[in-house]
Amino acid sequence: xxxxxxxxxxxxxxxxxxxxxxxxxxxxxxxxxxxxxxxxxxxxxxxxxxxxxxxxxxxxxxxxxxxxxxxxxxxxxxxxxxxxxxxxxxxxxxxxxxxxxxxxxxxxxxxxxxxxxxxxxxxxxxxxxxxxxxxxxxxxxxxxxxxxxxxxxxxxxxxxxxxxxxxxxxxxxxxxxxxxxxxxxxxxxxxxxxxxxxxxxxxxxxxxxxxxxxxxxxxxxxxxxxxxxxxxxxxxxxxxxxxxxxxxxxxxxxxxxxxxxxxxxxxxxxxxxxxxxxxxxxxxxxxxxxxxxxxxxxxxxxxxxxxxxxxxxxxxxxxxxxxxxxxxxxxxxxxxxxxxxxxxxxxxxxxxxxxxxxxxxxxxxxxxxxxxxxxxxxxxxxxxxxxxxxxxxxxxxxxxxxxxxxxxxxxxxxxxx
Amino acid sequence: xxxxxxxxxxxxxxxxxxxxxxxxxxxxxxxxxxxxxxxxxxxxxxxxxxxxxxxxxxxxxxxxxxxxxxxxxxxxxxxxxxxxxxxxxxxxxxxxxxxxxxxxxxxxxxxxx
Numbered sequence: 424x425x426x427x428x429x430x431x432x433x434x435x436x437x438x439x440x441x442x443x444x445x446x447x448x449x450x451x452x453x454x455x456x457x458x459x460x461x462x463x464x465x466x467x468x469x470x471x472x473x474x475x476x477x478x479x480x481x482x483x484x485x486x487x488x489x490x491x492x493x494x495x496x497x498x499x500x501x502x503x504x505x506x507x508x509x510x511x512x513x514x515x516x517x518x519x520x521x522x523x524x525x526x527x528x529x530x531x532x533x534x535x536x537x538x539x540x541x542x543x544x545x546x547x548x549x550x551x552x553x554x555x556x557x558x559x560x561x562x563x564x565x566x567x568x569x570x571x572x573x574x575x576x577x578x579x580x581x582x583x584x585x586x587x588x589x590x591x592x593x594x595x596x597x598x599x600x601x602x603x604x605x606x607x608x609x610x611x612x613x614x615x616x617x618x619x620x621x622x623x624x625x626x627x628x629x630x631x632x633x634x635x636x637x638x639x640x641x642x643x644x645x646x647x648x649x650x651x652x653x654x655x656x657x658x659x660x661x662x663x664x665x666x667x668x669x670x671x672x673x674x675x676x677x678x679x680x681x682x683x684x685x686x687x688x689x690x691x692x693x694x695x696x697x698x699x700x701x702x703x704x705x706x707x708x709x710x711x712x713x714x715x716x717x718x719x720x721x722x723x724x725x726x727x728x729x730x731x732x733x734x735x736x737x738x739x740x741x742x743x744x745x746x747x748x749x750x751x752x753x754x755x756x757x758x759x760x761x762x763x764x765x766x767x768x769x770x771x772x773x774x775x776x777x778x779x780x781x782x783x784x785x786x787x788x789x790x791x792x793x794x795x796x797x798x799x800x801x802x803x804x805x806x807x808x809x810x811x812x813x814x815x816x817x818x819x820x821x822x823x824x825x826x827x828x829x830x831x832x833x834x835x836x837x838x839x840x
Numbered sequence: 841x842x843x844x845x846x847x848x849x850x851x852x853x854x855x856x857x858x859x860x861x862x863x864x865x866x867x868x869x870x871x872x873x874x875x876x877x878x879x880x881x882x883x884x885x886x887x888x889x890x891x892x893x894x895x896x897x898x899x900x901x902x903x904x905x906x907x908x909x910x911x912x913x914x915x916x917x918x919x920x921x922x923x924x925x926x927x928x929x930x931x932x933x934x935x936x937x938x939x940x941x942x943x944x945x946x947x948x949x950x951x952x953x
Binding site for chain 1: 884885886887888889891
C-alpha cells in the first residue's frame with residue numbers, strides 16, 4: 424500500500440542527508456590549512472557527482488539487488504532496470520519489501536545518499552596530501568568493492584550479517600565503522616604530512632567547522648529518522664534519541680576538555696556532537712532516550728581518549744580524526760546498540776544486554792569485527808595497488824604549496840582585492 | 841623627515857588614530873601583524889594537541905612625518921596606546937630618505953603633508 428506521507432518524508436530525508444555532504448565539506452574544510460580548503464570541498468563534491476552515477480549504474484544493484492549467496496547483489500537492477508519510480512519494491516524470494524509504502528526509487532535515492540557520504544567521511548584521514556587522480560580512483564573502487572558489499576551484508580535482502588541478526592538501524596557499522604577503519608588504513612598507508620605533528624598549523628577557519636557540524640546535525644535527522652522509511656512513532660523516537668545523543672556527547676566532550684585541558688573548546692564541543700550523532704546512528708531505531716544518553720556519554724569520552732592519548736602515543740597522522748570520531752564513535756555505537764536495544768521501542772528489533780539478551784552484544788561484536796577486517800583489508804590492498812600503479816601522494820613541493828593550487832589551479836582566498 | 845613604525849595592541853588603534861588626528865597627523869598606514877615579545881603568546885589547544893608558543897595579534901602603524909611632527913606623533917601614540925601592562929608595544933623611528941606623491945610627482949616635505 425503506497426503512502427503519500429511516507430513518500431514525502433523519505434524524499435525530504437534524502438535532501439537532508441544530501442545536506443550532510445556540504446556540511447561535512449565545511450566541517451573538514453575549516454579544519455585544514457588555508458592552502459588546502461578547496462581540495463576538501465572539491466573531494467566532497469566530486470564524491471557526490473561520481474558516486475551518484477556509480478549508484479544508479481551498478482552500485483545500487485550490487486548492494487540491494489537480488490542476492491547471491493548472502494555476499495552481493497546481482498546486476499539485475501543495473502541502470503535502475505526493474506527499479507520502479509511509482510511502485511514499491513517487492514522481493515518474491517522472501518515475500519517482503521525494503522519499504523512497502525514508498526516507490527522503489529525513493530528507497531534507492533535515499534540509500535544513494537548513504538553510499539555517497541560514507542566514502543566522503545574517509546577523506547578526513549588522508550587530507551592535505553593525496554593526489555586528486557588517485558583519490559578519484561580510490562573512491563570509485565572503494566565504493567564498489569567495500570561499501571556496496573558491506574551494505575548488502577547488513578541491509579540487503581539475504582545479506583549474511585542481516586540474517587545473523589545484526590542490528591544497524593541507520594549505518595553505524597555500514598557507514599561509520601566501515602569508513603573509519605578505511606580512514607585509519609589510509610592514514611597509515613599514505614603516511615604523515617610533512618611537519619606532522621609539531622609543525623602543522625591549527626585549523627584555518629573554525630567557524631567553518633562549526634557551520635559544517637551544524638549542517639551535519641540537521642542532516643542527521645534525515646539520516647536516522649528517515650531510516651524508518653515511514654512516518655510514525657519509530658521515526659519520532661529516532662529523531663529524539665538522535666538529538667539527545669548528540670547533545671549529551673557534545674556536552675561531555677566540552678567537560679572532558681575542561682577537566683584535562685583547562686578550557687572547554689569549540690572544536691571539542693562540535694567534535695563531541697558529531698561523535699554522538701555517529702554513535703546513535705546504529706541504535707536510533709532500537710533504544711529509548713535513556714539509552715541515548717548512555718550512548719552519548721560514551722561518545723563524548725571514548726573518542727576523546729582515543730584522539731588525545733592513543734593517537735598521540737602511536738603518532739600516526741589521521742589528519743582530521745576520521746577514525747577517531749567515526750571509527751571509534753561507530754564502534755562504540757554498534758556495540759552499545761547491543762547493550763541498550765529494547766523491543767519496547769521496536770518489536771522488529773531485539774533486546775540488548777541490559778534487557779536480558781547478552782547474545783545480541785556478541786552478534787554486534789562479531790559484525791563489527793567482520794567489517795573491520797574486510798574493510799581494513801580491502802582498503803589496504805586497494806591503496807597499495809594504486810600506490811604502485813600511479814602513486815597516492817603529491818610530491819613534497821606540491822604538498823608545501825598546497826593542494827588547491829597544485830591539484831586544481833585555484834586559491835580559496837585572495838589577499839588583494 | 842622621519843619614518844615612524846609603531847607596533848601596538850589591536851584594541852588601541854582607534855584611540856591612537858584619534859590622538860593623531862587631534863595633532864593634525866593624517867597620513868598613516870595600518871596593518872594587522874603577528875609578533876612576539878616578552879609578553880609571550882597564549883598556547884592554543886586543538887583536540888588536546890597544544891600549539892605552543894603561538895604568536896600574538898598586533899597592529900602595525902606606519903607614519904611618515906616632517907621633523908616638526910615627530911614629537912607630536914610620538915606623544916599621540918604614547919597617549920593612545922599605553923595601558924601600562926606588558927605587551928603595549930614599541931615605537932621605532934628611522935630617518936626617511938625621501939617621499940614622492942604619486943599624483944603630482946612632488947617630493948620631500950611637501951609630499952608628506
